[in-house]
Amino acid sequence: MADTGFVQKEKLNDFLNELSKDAVVYAPCLEGDTVIFKAFDSGTTLCLDRPANNPPKLVVFPQSETLFSFKYKKDAEDPRKMSVELEANTDFPRAIIFGARPCDAKGFRIYDSVYIDTNTPDPYYKGRREKTMIATLCCSAPSPGCFCVAVGGGPAHREGSDVLITQLEKGYFIEPVTEKGRAILNVPRIEDGEQYAEEAHKRQLESHDLVRNPFAEDGQPKISRALFDLDEFWEHVVSKCLSCGACTYLCPTCYCFNITDEQALNNGERIRSWDGCMFSHFTLEGSGHNPRPTKFKRFKNRVGHKFLYYPEKYNGVIACCGCGRCIRHCPVSVDISEIVSYLRGPRFEFTNEPPESMGTDTNSQEQKQ
Amino acid sequence: MISQRLREAIAGVFSEVDVALAYQQGFDKLHATPCFMTMPEEINKLIWNPLCVHNLTSYLPSLKKKKVAVVVKGCDSRTIVQFMQEGLINRENVVIIGIPCNGVISVNKVLHETNHEPIEDITFGENGEITVKTLKGEKTLLLSDVCPDKCKTCQYPTPIVYDRLVGDPITSDKSPDSVYADIKEFENKTLEERLQYWEQEFDRCIRCYACRNACPMCICQDSCIAETRDPHWISQRATLSEKFMFHMIHALHLAGRCVECGECERACPMGIPVNKLKRKINLDMKELFGYEPGIDPEDKPPLYTFKVDEVTIKEHKI
Numbered sequence: 001m002a003d004t005g006f007v008q009k010e011k012l013n014d015f016l017n018e019l020s021k022d023a024v025v026y027a028p029c030l031e032g033d034t035v036i037f038k039a040f041d042s043g044t045t046l047c048l049d050r051p052a053n054n055p056p057k058l059v060v061f062p063q064s065e066t067l068f069s070f071k072y073k074k075d076a077e078d079p080r081k082m083s084v085e086l087e088a089n090t091d092f093p094r095a096i097i098f099g100a101r102p103c104d105a106k107g108f109r110i111y112d113s114v115y116i117d118t119n120t121p122d123p124y125y126k127g128r129r130e131k132t133m134i135a136t137l138c139c140s141a142p143s144p145g146c147f148c149v150a151v152g153g154g155p156a157h158r159e160g161s162d163v164l165i166t167q168l169e170k171g172y173f174i175e176p177v178t179e180k181g182r183a184i185l186n187v188p189r190i191e192d193g194e195q196y197a198e199e200a201h202k203r204q205l206e207s208h209d210l211v212r213n214p215f216a217e218d219g220q221p222k223i224s225r226a227l228f229d230l231d232e233f234w235e236h237v238v239s240k241c242l243s244c245g246a247c248t249y250l251c252p253t254c255y256c257f258n259i260t261d262e263q264a265l266n267n268g269e270r271i272r273s274w275d276g277c278m279f280s281h282f283t284l285e286g287s288g289h290n291p292r293p294t295k296f297k298r299f300k301n302r303v304g305h306k307f308l309y310y311p312e313k314y315n316g317v318i319a320c321c322g323c324g325r326c327i328r329h330c331p332v333s334v335d336i337s338e339i340v341s342y343l344r345g346p347r348f349e350f351t352n353e354p355p356e357s358m359g360t361d362t363n364s365q366e367q368k369q
Numbered sequence: 370m371i372s373q374r375l376r377e378a379i380a381g382v383f384s385e386v387d388v389a390l391a392y393q394q395g396f397d398k399l400h401a402t403p404c405f406m407t408m409p410e411e412i413n414k415l416i417w418n419p420l421c422v423h424n425l426t427s428y429l430p431s432l433k434k435k436k437v438a439v440v441v442k443g444c445d446s447r448t449i450v451q452f453m454q455e456g457l458i459n460r461e462n463v464v465i466i467g468i469p470c471n472g473v474i475s476v477n478k479v480l481h482e483t484n485h486e487p488i489e490d491i492t493f494g495e496n497g498e499i500t501v502k503t504l505k506g507e508k509t510l511l512l513s514d515v516c517p518d519k520c521k522t523c524q525y526p527t528p529i530v531y532d533r534l535v536g537d538p539i540t541s542d543k544s545p546d547s548v549y550a551d552i553k554e555f556e557n558k559t560l561e562e563r564l565q566y567w568e569q570e571f572d573r574c575i576r577c578y579a580c581r582n583a584c585p586m587c588i589c590q591d592s593c594i595a596e597t598r599d600p601h602w603i604s605q606r607a608t609l610s611e612k613f614m615f616h617m618i619h620a621l622h623l624a625g626r627c628v629e630c631g632e633c634e635r636a637c638p639m640g641i642p643v644n645k646l647k648r649k650i651n652l653d654m655k656e657l658f659g660y661e662p663g664i665d666p667e668d669k670p671p672l673y674t675f676k677v678d679e680v681t682i683k684e685h686k687i
Contacts, residue, residue, distance in 0.1 A: 050485045062607070141487075141504070143487065239405040242583055271604065328396075
């Protein structure tokens with residue numbers, strides 16, 4: 001069997017149809033001017049020209065999923081007694097993510113540490129992850145806001161991918177990265193890719209230097225803890241944030257969730273759905289107390305989680321893949337890479353009195369957001 | 370140059386306020402971003418050009434206790450009028466720096482024209498021509514082609530309320546009939562077509578609430594029915610019906626209050642035309658009550674009040 005494959009440009013749709021025969025294929029598709037990951041079928045228009053607006057995380061970590069359903073039953077002998085029946089499904093269909101970007105694929109590695117490589121793996125995430133093959137398309141040019149090279153990634157980075165695809169003049173060079181990925185070479189309509197390998201490997205290196213690196217001076221961003229713990233810093237950099245969830249919901253590495261019960265009479269479901277640390281309800285406790293009561297504290301959590309807490313817990317790995325979605329899709333252009341570069345040390349000139357962007361008392365701050 | 374005059378105007382009121390809200394260059398050449406200026410030296414960062422799309426007045430209710438200077442375009446000023454009607458700001462705490470505006474750009478439309486290539490440079494000519502440079506070359510666009518739809522029918526290019534005006538007032542040359550022409554055309558579609566249209570659009574919604582949080586008139590704060598358990602009207606399921614319900618409630622809460630600044634639609638990361646719903650309801654409000662939001666500070670939104678005889682509504686005579 002060949003080690004690599006090639007699909008002619010005009011045969012790509014046929015190839016995806018072949019892939020669809022025994023798995024649900026999620027691919028970036030055009031809707032209006034928006035590119036979204038959705039199940040590919042004959043009615044969808046594939047768009048591989050630019051990264052999708054949303055990452056493919058929803059394939060493995062859906063926005064909302066039923067953990068289990070429950071049913072209360074009365075005891076026929078003793079009507080005062082109720083029993084509860086639970087039913088859970090962790091049997092998921094096979095899926096293929098086609099056309100993820102290297103940053104998107106790297107994002108799944110961030111989740112794996114949390115949801116799989118622990119003493120108590122998450123059966124839902126793990127079940128979907130094991131059934132999913134990730135076929136990643138190398139980036140030929142950066143998009144506005146991208147900074148993957150600054151956080152250990154790159155336009156042809158392989159981490160998290162099962163297959164790496166390189167777009168060439170005549171078609172797509174297909175290269176398995178993992179054992180799981182090798183199965184793609186058995187799909188009909190794929191040719192031997194050997195003659196294209198050299199061109200593809202050259203192409204993969206081309207765009208690396210085009211990606212901006214906001215932390216270039218010191219490689220991996222090293223954060224000044226003193227500045228990080230300065231409330232005034234956060235109040236200053238976060239004042240324009242609207243506290244919406246666009247950044248977290250479009251993030252390939254954000255994995256926070258909420259759990260709610262949806263019950264009607266004696267039946268119901270326990271739902272797990274995305275949560276985001278930008279929302280005012282985030283970490284709101286049952287008592288009504290919230291340890292992160294203000295916008296800037298929540299924002300500090302977002303940056304801290306990605307660039308401090310996660311690396312501390314997981315061998316220095318930064319939980320940001322530099323895809324740039326939170327920057328380019330933010331309604332007010334909040335730039336996390338700019339904030340992190342400020343945090344690297346004393347270069348951030350912090351003079352004058354503390355900025356009074358949003359006040360310090362909880363009440364005035366919570367009026368709007 | 371207006372930028373320089375704007376800096377001077379802000380410098381002139383800077384000592385009177387706690388914070389001044391204006392625009393500065395964003396993360397790339399195509400984006401401006403709101404800036405909160407608290408130190409006089411920050412005034413030099415300020416820019417003014419058609420990239421200044423954001424409605425900065427959205428921040429005012431959260432700064433109610435502070436003294437704030439804010440830069441407003443004609444459309445943005447309607448928000449202030451509406452805030453005044455609803456008591457959401459203390460007018461005496463706000464210094465309004467008005468700028469007559471010939472239109473701003475739609476970032477999405479420019480990106481569409483340049484195939485979503487990163488913009489290396491962008492320059493604005495005197496007569497509405499825009500030159501954009503990408504790695505693939507240079508392209509000249511017309512502001513009238515890449516402006517948000519609201520600018521194409523703008524009736525209020527000069528702010529309705531202001532304390533300082535930077536630049537000469539501009540009178541609209543756009544027909545008032547053009548404002549809702551697109552809504553009326555859309556209404557010619559059959560019910561099934563419209564349902565299908567909205568189902569397809571709302572299906573993309575990721576419930577990030579960018580539309581809600583960018584909306585200056587969304588004032589339920591942290592009690593939005595999209596998230597509350599009491600009342601528990603919407604679940605956290607990511608289904609079409611939940612998304613539909615949220616957007617309908619959002620639109621209905623804005624009936625006769627929406628100033629059509631278009632921030633909801635601009636903020637949407639998934640390209641959903643959410644402003645269309647609100648404008649449809651505003652058209653109804655106009656036809657039913659002869660009312661247009663954000664024009665007269667002394668007025669009241671029709672649904673905040675009650676008249677036994679509405680002049681424009683023919684009731685059954687008993």
